[in-house]
Amino acid sequence: METISNSKTKVISNSAVPIKELNPQFLESKENKQHLIDYLLGVADNYLILGQRLGELCGHGPNLEPDIALTNISLDMLGQVRSFYQYIAQLKGDKTTEDDIAFLRKEREYKNVLLVEQPNTDFGYVIVRQFFFDVYNRMFLGALQQSADETLRALAFKGIKEASYHERFSGDWLKRLGDGTEESKSRVQEAVNDLWIFTDELFHSTKADDAMIAAGVAPDMLQLKEYYYEKVEELLSTATLDIPEVEYFQKGGKEGLHSEHMGYILADMQYMQRTYPDSKW
Amino acid sequence: MSEAEIKNLEAQFDAKIARDEKIEPKDWMPEKYRKTHIRQISQHAHSEIVGMLPEGNWITRAPSLRRKVALLAKVQDEAGHGLYLYSACETLGITREQLYEDLHSGKAKYSSIFNYPTMTWADMGAIGWLVDGAAIINQVPLCSTSFGPYARAMVRVCKEESFHQRQGYEIMLSLCNGSEEQKEMAQDALNRWWWPSLMMLGPTDAASTHTEQSMKWKLKRKTNDELRQQFIDQTVPQAELLGLTIPDPDLKWNDEKGSYDFGAIDWDEFWQVVKGHGPMNKKRLDDRRNAWNDGAWVREAATAYAAKQKLKKEETAQAV
Numbered sequence: 289m290e291t292i293s294n295s296k297t298k299v300i301s302n303s304a305v306p307i308k309e310l311n312p313q314f315l316e317s318k319e320n321k322q323h324l325i326d327y328l329l330g331v332a333d334n335y336l337i338l339g340q341r342l343g344e345l346c347g348h349g350p351n352l353e354p355d356i357a358l359t360n361i362s363l364d365m366l367g368q369v370r371s372f373y374q375y376i377a378q379l380k381g382d383k384t385t386e387d388d389i390a391f392l393r394k395e396r397e398y399k400n401v402l403l404v405e406q407p408n409t410d411f412g413y414v415i416v417r418q419f420f421f422d423v424y425n426r427m428f429l430g431a432l433q434q435s436a437d438e439t440l441r442a443l444a445f446k447g448i449k450e451a452s453y454h455e456r457f458s459g460d461w462l463k464r465l466g467d468g469t470e471e472s473k474s475r476v477q478e479a480v481n482d483l484w485i486f487t488d489e490l491f492h493s494t495k496a497d498d499a500m501i502a503a504g505v506a507p508d509m510l511q512l513k514e515y516y517y518e519k520v521e522e523l524l525s526t527a528t529l530d531i532p533e534v535e536y537f538q539k540g541g542k543e544g545l546h547s548e549h550m551g552y553i554l555a556d557m558q559y560m561q562r563t564y565p566d567s568k569w
Numbered sequence: 570m571s572e573a574e575i576k577n578l579e580a581q582f583d584a585k586i587a588r589d590e591k592i593e594p595k596d597w598m599p600e601k602y603r604k605t606h607i608r609q610i611s612q613h614a615h616s617e618i619v620g621m622l623p624e625g626n627w628i629t630r631a632p633s634l635r636r637k638v639a640l641l642a643k644v645q646d647e648a649g650h651g652l653y654l655y656s657a658c659e660t661l662g663i664t665r666e667q668l669y670e671d672l673h674s675g676k677a678k679y680s681s682i683f684n685y686p687t688m689t690w691a692d693m694g695a696i697g698w699l700v701d702g703a704a705i706i707n708q709v710p711l712c713s714t715s716f717g718p719y720a721r722a723m724v725r726v727c728k729e730e731s732f733h734q735r736q737g738y739e740i741m742l743s744l745c746n747g748s749e750e751q752k753e754m755a756q757d758a759l760n761r762w763w764w765p766s767l768m769m770l771g772p773t774d775a776a777s778t779h780t781e782q783s784m785k786w787k788l789k790r791k792t793n794d795e796l797r798q799q800f801i802d803q804t805v806p807q808a809e810l811l812g813l814t815i816p817d818p819d820l821k822w823n824d825e826k827g828s829y830d831f832g833a834i835d836w837d838e839f840w841q842v843v844k845g846h847g848p849m850n851k852k853r854l855d856d857r858r859n860a861w862n863d864g865a866w867v868r869e870a871a872t873a874y875a876a877k878q879k880l881k882k883e884e885t886a887q888a889v
Contacts, residue, residue: 343628343637346644347621348856350864352652359645366638373634387633411867467877468870475866560632560690567747569632569690569740 308504310436315379320503324437325376326399326496327506329389330542331428332372333400336390337550338421339365340557341408350411357457361418364450371443391561395554396544399494403486405541405549412465412476416483419458423519424490424509426451431507440505459523466527473528480524481532488537491516586786591717594660602786606716607661608677609788614654615672615679617647619853623687624696632690636740640693643733650726657718673858675845680704682769684847691744691751691758697737699759699766699804705730706800707770710790738807745811752812759808760816767831768839770797776836802828 315321342362349355373386403421408414429451432444465476491513493501500506521531540546560569570578578597585592592598621644628644631637655665671677682700687693708730711723744755771777771793783789791799801820808815819832841847 340629343641346628346641347618347625347648348860350860350867352618352648352655354867356645356648356652359641359648363638363641363645366634366641370634370638390634391632411864464871464874465867468872468874469866471866472870472873556629559630564632564748564750567632567751569636569743569747 307434307441308436310438310503310505314503320499321379323496323499324505325379326494327500328372328376328379329397330399330494330497332369332376333398334404334421334425335365335369335372337398337400337553338404338417339363339369340553341404341406341417342414345408345414354411354461358414361454361457364447364454368443368447368450371446375439375443387561391558395546395550398541398546398550398554399544400541400546401486401489402538402541402547403483403489405547405553406483406486407549409479410475412472412479413483415458415461415465416476416479418454419462419523420483420487420490420520422451422455422458423523424487424516426455427512427516427519428507428509431509431512434507436504462523462529463527466524466529476527477529480529484532484534485536485538487516487520489539489541492539492542494542583785586715589713591720592715593717601782603661605782605786605788606719607658607663610654610658610661610716610719611663611668611671612678612680614651614658614668615677616683617651617654619672619679619683619857621647621651622853622856623683623685623849624693626687627690627693630690631693636693639736643697643736646729646733650722650729653722653725654719657716657722660718669861673854673861675854678843680769681839681842681847682765683853684842684850685761685765686849688761689754689758691741691754692762694737694740694744694755695758695762697733697735698741698807699737699762700769701730701734701737702804703766703769703800705734706796706803711788713787713790715787741811741813745813755811756813759813763816764834764838765842767797767800767834768836770800772836772839798828801831805829 315324339362342358342365345355346359346362347355349358369390370386373389376389377384377386403417406413406417426448429444429448432440433448435441435444462476465472467473491510493508493510497506501508524531579599582592582596582598582602592602624640624644624647628637628640631640655668658668659665668677672679682703687696705727708723708727712720712727714720714723741755741758744751774780774792774794777793780789780792805815805820817832819830821830822828823830842850845851
């Protein structure tokens with residue numbers, strides 16, 4: 289993968305490297321298929337849990353306009369989830385549906401990062417959590433357009449426009465809150481400090497991720513880590529915010545080791561499916 | 570302005586409405602017309618945003634991804650309706666802040682139906698089917714009301730509402746085609762939402778204070794009782810199609826008048842809820858007030874940031 293710099297922004301190249309198509313026999317191996325499924329869960333569960341968190345806010349925003357915008361982002365996240373889960377269901381080739389994947393797993397089987405399960409403490413936290421994720425997500429989808437897997441390329445292509453809009457929305461709000469009033473600055477700085485420790489995990493890779501990187505299906509996000517922090521720090525500076533100095537980061541979500549918040553998210557989300565098993569809605 | 574001049578303006582104004590021409594914000598209008606429209610349009614806008622709360626209550630628990638997305642989109646549409654309606658209201662010379670203040674202080678009203686709790690998933694179906702169904706009956710005539718901005722907002726609102734109503738009915742249909750438990754859930758929701766939906770169409774004509782004036786200004790085309798009859802006649806066959814029973818033992822087709830007879834509405838309950846003592850009045854207003862108060866620092870930050878940016882732009886322009 290190649291990054292191109294110009295005076296203002298860096299963009300991840302879409303055309304410089306020819307796409308390597310996946311060998312059709314690749315998915316005939318049970319192990320490869322399982323790795324792909326695990327990899328997809330790691331990607332899609334982030335969208336599910338963040339979409340769910342944003343859904344909690346609908347109707348409670350500080351004003352109608354940001355309320356509508358956050359709901360839009362939630363809808364985009366859930367739209368992405370459905371595409372990914374439908375792809376997983378197709379790979380499994382049994383009777384599994386998108387809803388089985390969304391609602392019927394146990395806590396340890398969800399592979400989202402810890403960042404997205406953090407609560408909606410206030411609007412500042414919501415924006416910072418979103419921004420930290422959005423910068424990553426746009427870079428990720430940009431790079432995924434080079435995937436050796438045709439379906440993933442299509443999903444990345446579909447998602448990237450939305451992701452750019454999300455990043456602009458959360459970035460603009462971060463600037464407003466950081467460079468707004470004294471109160472907003474101190475609140476949003478606190479959110480930045482508290483959530484910073486969850487950013488590193490975005491660049492961790494599991495065994496399944498490594499297998500998919502090797503196969504050219506997944507982008508190697510570790511290569512983009514430096515660029516991620518550059519981008520985030522640049523915006524924090526524009527927003528007149530301090531960059532936290534942190535020695536230790538949190539991790540675990542990608543391996544299914546979640547925070548205490550996760551159980552409550554699932555209790556809400558799975559309530560109907562668990563109470564009325566095997567029903568159609 | 571002399572009294573004779575005002576009389577003359579009023580006569581021209583009335584004639585314009587009678588000719589089915591629209592009144593626009595900059596046109597002269599009687600003070601009473603302005604006030605009545607601020608009251609009605611804001612009440613309508615408030616109903617949209619308070620109405621987000623009972624349905625918002627089920628977003629995190631929607632039973633499938635498809636339903637979750639549809640519900641989110643629906644609640645978002647309501648926020649959009651609130652936005653157009655507040656904008657239409659603002660053209661009459663009142664700010665959005667003032668409108669919110671009137672909602673939060675309890676001075677302004679919103680549709681009483683939202684003061685009932687959404688207890689089960691079937692309530693999402695019943696609200697779409699019945700509440701949006703009753704709202705459409707109330708609102709379609711407003712697409713040709715006399716005040717231009719309101720009429721134009723309503724055209725869009727009505728289109729989306731009829732989509733919501735179909736979506737609600739479809740939720741009910743899935744439940745009624747499902748397990749015994751799901752059917753019971755659907756019947757229970759109908760039992761709880763039926764009477765409040767009938768009340769939504771307003772007090773009986775005898776008790777309604779605004780009808781005559783509203784008819785003249787085309788804020789109303791039919792009386793509350795006529796609208797209620799229309800709603801019942803339209804909804805009963807839909808319930809039959811679902812295999813559900815309308816919770817009214819006196820409901821009976823009347824061949825002679827070509828419509829349904831129905832039982833007595835509990836107007837004491839209606840007035841209790843309208844006056845602020847329904848099961849969810851306090852919670853709904855608290856939620857709105859909290860969202861607004863908790864968001865104050867965010868709005869202040871946005872204003873302060875915009876001012877700083879403007880200043881910077883001016884300084885740069887001066888330097889050049």
